[in-house]
Amino acid sequence: MAAKKNAFYAQSGGVTSVINASACGVIETANKSYKINKVLAGKNGILGALNEELIDTSRESKSTIAKLKQTPGGAFGSCRFKLQDPIKQKKEYERLFEVFEAHNIGFFFYNGGGDSQDTTFKISEMAKKLNFPLQCIGIPKTVDNDLPFTDCSPGFGSVAKYVATSTLEAGLDVKSMSETSTKVFVLEVMGRHAGWIAASSCLASNEMEDPPHIILLPEVAFEKNKFKAAVKNTVKRYGYCVIVASEGVRDKKGKFLADAGSVDAFGHKQLGGVAPFLAEMITKLGLKNHWAVADYLQRSARHIASKTDLDQAYAVGKYAVQLALAGKTGLMPTIRRVSENPYKWTLSEVSLKNVANVEKKMPAAYISKDGFKITNVGRRYLRPLIQGESTIKYHHGIPDIARLKNIPVQKQLRSF
């Protein structure tokens, strides 16, 4: 029997409300295996490996690890850091394998979006080349929902549920105020390149008259006059208007609206934010309005996570370990939609080679002709992803989160 190896796990890119559920899936599954000794987490993603800053997850109690499932953010720290091209510049890769060797690491799990899958792929290729025994598995995560070959990306469903719920709730507020006060409400949500998140607000509505009345997507070129007419018509018809706008809305020339603003008196570029930009336009129509920018609140709102999303986040972490234990490498677990109503899903996997640098776009068939609504086809895709609630425990009125000790592993090497 081969000696037990350690596993490396790290979180990368923008964090989500359920990425720690994937961490939990990895750690709990690894801890049950006779092939894996400890899971060593990278402090701040791949930087933890480069800097030999490894966290010994075996020093945490079982209950703390279990509580990761109800803790948003990245428990071990994340990073926005792209490794250099291994062909042009090998130093970083050499260091990684030096660290892996020093800490007896035989399994590599990297939890992130497209770039992170690419990193995992490069490391798996390098391992083969060096004949270094390392099973490399990428774990999908991104609120942007743009990973290919998977029904959805863990992290997205919970943002979608937050956005749909917030649209419903704020919509009821605006509706009550509209007779004598606020008539238009703009909610800005994430999505620089794709409108998946803004689109998910459509799930707040049952009837044509329900909010959101106008959804602005990066996929649809913004036309000022068409937009203004739609706002005026909606207010005329229903008495109020709720707009959900992607941060990445752009005009015909591809220029972001948030950047289209003028400079201020000091020559500074006017502050970004699509919502305030649209609000000014609406004010000029003589309509009292309010705006909100959800920003990090939307992707950290574990208190209203989708149970479906949470389950999938845990499952891909668990499956990643199972794949690695089966001797597989260079793969990413995927979610496969088995049936839509009722929603049933299963796990599959895809070669990281195919994932790298492919972005899943929102199909044109999901967008209505006028560009302001989501079609029934789109709703059928989105609806299952927000199903189910996973209530969390509260302590003194606020969410009871995992407070990890994050004890570092003794360094063996010189610093990088």
Place this chain on the structure above:
Amino acid sequence: MAAKKNAFYAQSGGVTSVINASACGVIETANKSYKINKVLAGKNGILGALNEELIDTSRESKSTIAKLKQTPGGAFGSCRFKLQDPIKQKKEYERLFEVFEAHNIGFFFYNGGGDSQDTTFKISEMAKKLNFPLQCIGIPKTVDNDLPFTDCSPGFGSVAKYVATSTLEAGLDVKSMSETSTKVFVLEVMGRHAGWIAASSCLASNEMEDPPHIILLPEVAFEKNKFKAAVKNTVKRYGYCVIVASEGVRDKKGKFLADAGSVDAFGHKQLGGVAPFLAEMITKLGLKNHWAVADYLQRSARHIASKTDLDQAYAVGKYAVQLALAGKTGLMPTIRRVSENPYKWTLSEVSLKNVANVEKKMPAAYISKDGFKITNVGRRYLRPLIQGESTIKYHHGIPDIARLKNIPVQKQLRSF
């Protein structure tokens, strides 16, 4: 035995996530009384009485009325509308009593903040003067928590819970990203005149190092250099910094920061929002930052309402009816803190005469010396108000809200 009379109920001012719980308390209690026939709700607050637009709540099912407890916004519509001074201009008051008479209204319940309590007081005085049999009871409501003589204002506790939870959640997100990306996060919350809402974010923290690191209150004059130094020090110390800012933050001269901005190239006043204003300042410090503006999301977030707040909102509605049935008039139910740990509260009442035009300010003892934190005394006051969760039912992944028929009562009078 006196003939049964109808009761008038209406919602006024900015709505909350639990004002409909007060409506539910009124309607359910009135429906059990042999003295009250129907509860007629004013469409859009007092405007419903002026315009004789009354909604027959007896046409709703018991289960729909019960579901008001989990429905944010104002189910019958609210208004921002101040009645004219009855001494200078009697016409509006004459009309009100004409409507009350035409619809056999003997009870008047007005659910709102300071202005609405003033309106209720004036109507109660007028009723006495006219010898019109009308029991007038104001029902407290405001997210601003500025009503006097009551431990807190229904609506506030739920916003406080939302803000504390969001600060905790987004704080975990920023912390994970801070090594290589976002280092500072600004959350803008409501509170134009008082910092109660921003203050409540303090409940997210257990330790000095926990977010929020800086709270900006309207009560403390904003000093740019002091603020910038605090941000830099916090980032230096903890690696990141979370700021919660009241929309009403102002400088020494009392000028709102959100208005202090320059004009743009077209001579337009720069768009408001304290968060983007602060964000620009932080960018100039060379610190990558993100900002969010919660706006209506915070006051409509029924999905994360405080159970304490919800219970109190229902209780003041119920108690208002009980007071009226006991022949009382010109009163407002209040919440009295009986003990702090454990929090126990009971109901009392205050004369509307005393409530009118009195604003409860945040005590100076709640604010730390440097002006950026909330003291333990303040925390002890705030903590109980966010206790408990009231989970709601979901339907297809979104909150299952009451969908009222809102059937109008036949008009008896000419239009106003």
